[in-house]
Amino acid sequence: MKKLFLLGLTVAIATSLQAAGKNARKNVRKVANNQPFELNVAHINDHHSHLEQERMTLKIDGKDVTLDIGGLPRVGQEIKDFRKNNKNTLILHAGDAVTGTLYYTLFKGIADAELMNVINFDAFTLGNHEFDDGNEVLAKFLSALKIPVISSNVVPDKGSILEGKWKPYIIKNVGGEKIGIIGMEVVKKTVESSSPGKDIKFIDEIEAAKKYVKELQDQGINKIILLSHAGYEKNVEIAQKVSGIDLIVSGDTHYLLGKEFEKYGLKIGGDQYPKKITSPSGEPVYVAEAWNYSYLIGELKAKFDKKGVITELVASPKLLLGDDLFEVKNAEGKKVQASKEEKAAILAAIKKDKNLKIVKNDETLQKLLDRYQKEKTELGKKSVGKIKEMIPGGSENRVPSAKNPEGSLATTLVMEAELDTLRNTGTGNVDFVLGNAGNVRITIEPGDFTYDEAYTLLPFTTNTVYTLEVTGAEMKQILEDAIDYALTGGSTGSFPYGAGIRYEATKDGKLGTRVTKVEVFDFKANKWVPIDANKKYMLATNSYIAGGKDGYTTLGKITSERGGTNTYLGDDKIFIDYLQKHKELGRPASSNVKFKY
The missing domain is CATH 3.90.780.10 (5'-Nucleotidase, C-terminal domain)
Incomplete structure (x- = not known):
């Protein structure tokens, strides 16, 4: 009897603990569901085969300073840091990876693809310049690219060499939440100014956006990003006409957004990064673009409520700078290397500025680029x-x-x-x-x-x-x-x-x-x-x-x-x-x- 009593007591305790555990997990989920979901997005667009760092003159601390900026090794290091320092990250590229430098002329996008693979973008959408040299060259570029490629409004015919090379959208599981990412191409410019094959069909941008937003919503997905090379103005129009999109990561127009960048002597394409729009359903949509040529990376921290609506968004676009060279003008107006004191003042000003960041080149990417630089020198x-x-x-x-x-x-x-x-x-x-x-x-x-x-x-x-x-x-x-x-x-x-x-x-x-x-x-x-x-x-x-x-x-x-x-x-x-x-x-x-x- 004693044994049976003890056995019953043990079972009762175990059952009680199991029930308590279930209730605890329910409570945890309940608490988690009541908390906003945080998503961190970093993005670039239109790097156009600008793989190396380049020289640029910026006004810093009241002086014209010539220094190194951009390059995919620097972008890669910043993205590595971004992933390390933030939870729930997405890294996006809004198209036009190729055309623009000798790297493309010589390697037809293969150099771009290899560096993009190392960076490991979560998604890349097609730009119009991806079609500059026709279907065959694009097919080789996409075959070398090992990251997800998406485009909802570019549809290859059955049997086309490009059939199956991309999907309309992807669904990413980030921090336990499903995020829908739809790709979008600029139609008119691609058809009129590039060289897509006759076996490629193009769908109107707004029509495609409505179709695939609904398709994602029908699957219960309420957090949707449009990765769109349709251009800033068209993307603003999409935000105004299509409900259900939360964030549009834009490309094509090469816009530097944000009035704060004027102080560096740069021309901006819009006052706000990102631009906040109200959709037809009355919900906020944010449109962001990250200039061009791998000079800048856009960074966004978005908080979503349980309905999938962005309730808070913190933006941190950054110009990616090197610290090996700082040139200033001397009394005669000639460019000279900054003195030790001048360099210290410039570095101090950069450190205080949230939109400027000194970033070292990622070693793996730099070694890969060095190989292509050597080939470029020979092939040149x-x-x-x-x-x-x-x-x-x-x-x-x-x-x-x-x-x-x-x-x-x-x-x-x-x-x-x-x-x-x-x-x-x-x-x-x-x-x-x-x-x-x-x-x-x-x-x-x-x-x-x-x-x-x-x-x-x-x-x-x-x-x-x-x-x-x-x-x-x-x-x-x-x-x-x-x-x-x-x-x-x-x-x-x-x-x-x-x-x-x-x-x-x-x-x-x-x-x-x-x-x-x-x-x-x-x-x-x-x-x-x-x-x-x-x-x-x-x-x-x-x-x-x-x-x-x-x-x-x-x-x-x-x-x-x-x-x-x-x-x-x-x-x-x-x-x-x-x-x-x-x-x-x-x-x-x-x-x-x-x-x-």
Whole structure:
């Protein structure tokens, strides 16, 4: 009896403890469910094969300081630190990993893929430039990429080489919570300016967003991120028109968001990082973009209530800086290495600033990049094609003169390459192109023309092709501005050269009176015709002068007031592809400029 009593007592105690344990776990879950869920998101976009750190001048502690910035090894180290210092992390890339530097020209995205794999992004969405070299090159890039690729509105036909290379969305289990991440591509720009195969179908961005948000919600998922290369303005529109999205991580427009970045002498694309929008259902949606070229990483700490609504969001975008080089201007205005005291003051100012961070390069990524840098150095000596004769360019040939009446024929040749490429790819139905002589840095010598020489000729890899609509009258004024700036002490680099457009001008006179004749090429009639002052034309130029730099004030005003389209195609890549296509190039038949000096 005693044994039976003790056995019963033991069972009773065990049962009681088990019940207490269950109740305790219920209570823990109840407490946990009443607590906000914290999600930490780090993101980049549009690194465009800018794998190495680059030099930039920022205003820090009241001084112009030239220092190293960005590079994927630095991005990788910051992401490693981010994962270590935060719980429940997601690392996202909003597209346009490729196109823009010699790394892409030589390795077609494989170098990018290998570094991205080491960083181990949780998701990557397709950008328009992923399609620049067609389906086959993209397929090889995606095969090398070992991270999840998502795009909801790009649909390959059955049997396409790209079939199965990505999914519309992924569902990530983060800290016990399911997070839906939908990929999105910019449609118009990809179709018109890149080279997707005919076996690729594109769905409207808003239509796709609504479809896949519902699909995720039907699975009970109430925390949804749109990883979208649709561009900032389109992403704001999506936030305004589609309910159920909590965060949109944006790419394509290369916007540096946040008014606080103006103090470093940088141009911003929007006042707020992130932008808060109210969805049709009355819930908050946040739109964030992280500039470009691996210079900056966006960091967001979001807290969700049990309904999946963000109740609190803390933003920490950071410029990623090196500390090996600090150059400042001396009393004579020349750049010199900062003194020990100056460097200490700069470092102290950076340490106090939440948007600036000194980050060491990740060793694993740097070793991998070193291997590609070595190959790039060797491959840079490879020939792109042949040049038949000397083609004048560089600073001594910017403005036509008695010694060289045709001026920078090298600039004219680059403009011809751009016009041919843009018209053959259908980029915005371009009528003519215009460029500044200062963008083309050297005379092109006869013989083999190497990759290294291409990037010496056109070194400004951040300078991309920009298209916009102008009237004939505005075009004449743009030429007047540029010539006046070149002749009156601004910079001879502003002197304008074009293709599909030609003009006559005189050195004598004043602003508004020097250009005496302007003609454009009528491609349908196959002849030159006078420019029509009232007609609208599609102009292609570079993003630098489109922003009003180098004396192009009228052009900058038009861009500011009416906008345009940055294709993010580099003139360096365009010229390399053009020479490879033709195999051999000589001087243009004639300059498109007749200048009375």
